[in-house]
Amino acid sequence: MISALDLFRIGLGPSSSHTVGPMRIAARFLQGIEEGGQLSAVARVLVELQGSLALTGEGHGTPDACLMGLIGLAPETVDPEAAHAAAAQVRATSRIALLGRHHIAFDPARDLVLDFDHIPDLHPNGMVLTALDADGAVIARAEYFSTGGGFFSSRHQLEQPAADDQVVLGPPVAHPFGSGAQLLEVCAASGLDIAGVMLANEAARRPEAETLAGLDTIAAAMNQCIDRGLSREGLLPGALKVRRRARAIHQNLIARPQDNQAETLMDWLNLYAMAVNEENASGGRVVTAPTNGAAGIIPSLLRQYCSDGNSAVPVKARRYLLTAAGIGLLYKQRASISGAEMGCQGEVGVACSMAAAGLAAVWGGTPEQVCAAAEIGMEHNLGLTCDPVGGLVQIPCIERNAIAAVKAVNAAKLALHSGETPRVSLDQVIETMRQTGMDMSSKYKETSQGGLAINVVAC
Template identity: 55%
Template sequence: IRCVLYGSLGATGIGHGTPAAVLVGLTGELPETVDPALVSAIADLASERGALRLPHGREVTLERDWLRFAPLTRLDRHSNALTLEALDHTGNTVLSETYYSIGGGFIEHAGDEPGDAAGDPAAGVEAPFRSGDELLEICAARGLSIAEVMRAAETRLRSAAALDAELDEIWATMSGCIDSGLSAIGVLPGGLQVARRAARMATTLQEADLRGERDTSHEWLQAYAIAVNEENASGGRVVTAPTNGAAGIIPAVLRYAIDFLPLEHARPHAEFLLVAGAIGSLYKRNASISGAEAGCQGEVGSACSMAAGALCHLLGGTPAQVENAAEIAMEHNLGLTCDPVAGLVQLPCIERNAIGAGKAVAAARMALNGDGSHVISLDTVIETMRQTGNDMSERYKETSLGGLAVNVVEC
């Protein structure tokens, strides 16, 4: 077996743990169920043995040069591209397949039409809304909230019980990720010697809460986001919401709301995730949620927008206010570059999620203090983000070839 990582996937492959992920994926393990603690061990064993056992039991040879990085080769369809080849005993290629990681955990195959993403249950199903304006029109015509519209759309694909179970599982994974991050100590892998700090923050905030000396809610918000992104940086399990690099914002804002705010919803996590999903679908359809395509505005910006709208809904916002909150959040993330130092999702990514979570809360509060009317629509800001991403230099799109990535001296 041979593998080639192209473009951004090649540039940040080591920092993102891609080699181990490729090997473990070939053994048949799934991101949702694999034990994260065993990923490195499985990959190391395969490399040491020079062999890999495939799901059906066949063992294949793993040469020393089984993995090749081609960061300067960008395939036309997407910058995150991977080619897998199977070779016969003479070294001739007998099968070659290319796949594209388009963001949010969605994968496209080179032989499929763009938009036919594996893992997307909605692929091939006509969406009930294709823009923010259409979503608001449906809400107004039917007297429904955005969460109710999204629930109706999702139950076209699965039963209501299955949907609720999936929402519960997503939130349980997110919440568990926060808890793990708040208790883990040490230094993050990768060579930058970045110390984990979420646990230290949690201890400090717990002591401050016992003394009752100040409102610590927004500091906990930051700690939650940092906890998730430290888990991601260390190879833990996170929910791609909308991406791994921006995975801390939505869990942090939801946990903050549940822990610190008066909420009337019986199942606030379900309401929150449905609204966030509705907003995220607009970015995925009309722009991008991939840092390799749009820079960090497509990752942290989209996550911030999703969380802002979802929080606004939880706090009683109308559909118009929710749309306004989502627009405010993205408007002030436009042009955000993706420049991870050493290709690692650590600097500036971890802090960026904490700041993004705070922006989401601020955007929701600002929208709630208005009546939902505003000059710039969510659709306009999404289109602007798309255009900005197209105009942005490739150096600032998750390639680690520009910005902080080249101006920070690696020690």
């Protein structure tokens, strides 16, 4: 069972799988060497990025994320500006301080390789790291996969799963479930709603007060990201020269009369989602929800329905986030939240499904209605491709989050208005997403080799 506080993770933009994951992988590789007492013997580190990490690596900021990780910076705590400055210093000096203390020569042109031709067999987001001593002998070599949302696994972990063919994550919990049907059975047997089930399961990891404080921190980080996005203007990084729009839209909304409430509501949802994703595209601090490319959807609904001004209302925000996490971990367990595996249906589609479920819960929906909202949210995102123009998480990503935020509200409303058992279950739509993702051409799965990425001039 995946923890809600792992599914919602504070990190740096623009991509959880291409920035947060590689950053954590690079640090973990060196930490393993240090634990073995061999860090001081390392004279060279070679990083090879494969598959989607190579094909969209430059646009997604992957090379710099690797440098940050080798330095030992943690995406959850580092200041974004300090992190980017540290990476720039490595490029300027061709030297790096491994884990911040062991200095070696490091030439990114030689030691950080974009291997465009190698597509890994276990996951399209592959990384191989090698540490060598002064004589060129290999001290350590490991292959990792960034599996979406900042999660990662090693080849060893994936090739040697538990006896029941599952990768075990975390301690045993009070109410285990591995499907939507099992989740509803647990709710019926325990008398708990989905948020209650998730909160009880979190107790296997930490005291309840710590879990609630962690959720409050996540909610605050989401609202703070919106505020930063609403305050900034100018061009986003990269050759596309995309201009930030959130601040101007915000000023226009404040200034104009708000006659049509439904239309104005859509404007605010659009605005909040775009503010987050403009921050993400600039490499700022965002919350993976459940990925960075889809980071604007869940915060948009949090701000509109679970906050008073720019501060989250704890009882609503906690219910919203716990419920959304309960749905999100099903996608993580039964399919994937990686755009490189599933296309954007695995990122924006999953975030839309999670947000719809969370909002339905806040509005008083039963567990059955919550799962129905989640199903509707995904059903109408099936087949969504991931085709970022220029490898940048900007077009179509920023507007796509805005569209999905509105769609999530509609999915929650439809589920609450329906008095019938849905013909399509949550488990069926998750399996359909998985099958669709496996059938989808790699051109449309975060490689920038198809769709808008080849039909729009990047520069």
